[in-house]
Amino acid sequence: RKEVEQDPGPFNVPEGATVAFNCTYSNSASQSFFWYRQDCRKEPKLLMSVYSSGNEDGRFTAQLNRASQYISLLIRDSKLSDSATYLCVVNKFQGAQKLVFGQGTRLTINP
Amino acid sequence: GAGVSQSPRYKVAKRGQDVALRCDPISGHVSLFWYQQALGQGPEFLTYFQNEAQLDKSGLPSDRFFAERPEGSVSTLKIQRTQQEDSAVYLCASNLEGAVNSEAFFGQGTRLTVV
Numbered sequence: 001r002k003e004v005e006q007d008p009g010p011f012n013v014p015e016g017a018t019v020a021f022n023c024t025y026s027n028s029a030s031q032s033f034f035w036y037r038q039d040c041r042k043e044p045k046l047l048m049s050v051y052s053s054g055n056e057d058g059r060f061t062a063q064l065n066r067a068s069q070y071i072s073l074l075i076r077d078s079k080l081s082d083s084a085t086y087l088c089v090v091n092k093f094q095g096a097q098k099l100v101f102g103q104g105t106r107l108t109i110n111p
Numbered sequence: 112g113a114g115v116s117q118s119p120r121y122k123v124a125k126r127g128q129d130v131a132l133r134c135d136p137i138s139g140h141v142s143l144f145w146y147q148q149a150l151g152q153g154p155e156f157l158t159y160f161q162n163e164a165q166l167d168k169s170g171l172p173s174d175r176f177f178a179e180r181p182e183g184s185v186s187t188l189k190i191q192r193t194q195q196e197d198s199a200v201y202l203c204a205s206n207l208e209g210a211v212n213s214e215a216f217f218g219q220g221t222r223l224t225v226v
Contacts, residue, residue: 043217089155096166097142099215101153
């Protein structure tokens with residue numbers, strides 16, 4: 001079983017739709033959580049950090065459930081420019097950092 | 112520099128050849144990571160440095176893979192006797208050590224093709 005699991009998709013949704021991604025992680029010692037975005041043939045870039053209280057950045061909302069070891073990302077009013085792969089990332093601090101990535105969920109927004 | 116810089120951007124190696132990939136992290140970033148990303152997959156952890164100390168090399172797939180960061184800044188990932196399965200994008204990232212939720216910044220990667 002992978003340490004961080006995501007549905008690889010692909011998700012194909014129309015412009016303006018709301019789309020949700022989920023991610024689960026197996027290591028309860030994980031301390032920080034992120035969503036990264038990766039465009040085709042580009043490097044990953046931070047989309048947002050994820051907090052237990054939930055956090056929102058414009059059209060994007062992230063949630064963390066530590067008890068269930070579950071992370072989610074909600075994108076409202078999706079735009080064509082949201083088409084990308086979304087990577088769930090967990091950082092473990094056990095003497096050293098270790099950023100562990102999920103497989104990524106591929107999203108395509110259709111006009 | 113302004114961001115993480117990796118070189119070369121592209122490398123074609125004949126099977127059995129040795130390669131060296133370079134990463135120049137953001138100035139002042141103590142932590143440096145190397146990842147391997149195969150097509151359609153997420154980045155897979157290879158190794159982690161805190162300054163010049165290699166604290167975790169659990170992800171290196173074989174003893175053909177070696178990484179160093181002798182002065183705590185630039186890092187080199189070396190692959191000896193390359194095999195076709197080594198073909199992938201190799202990503203380097205850096206962040207500030209000790210900051211909760213510290214963002215990791217990635218370089219553009221080196222795309223290695225072994226023929």
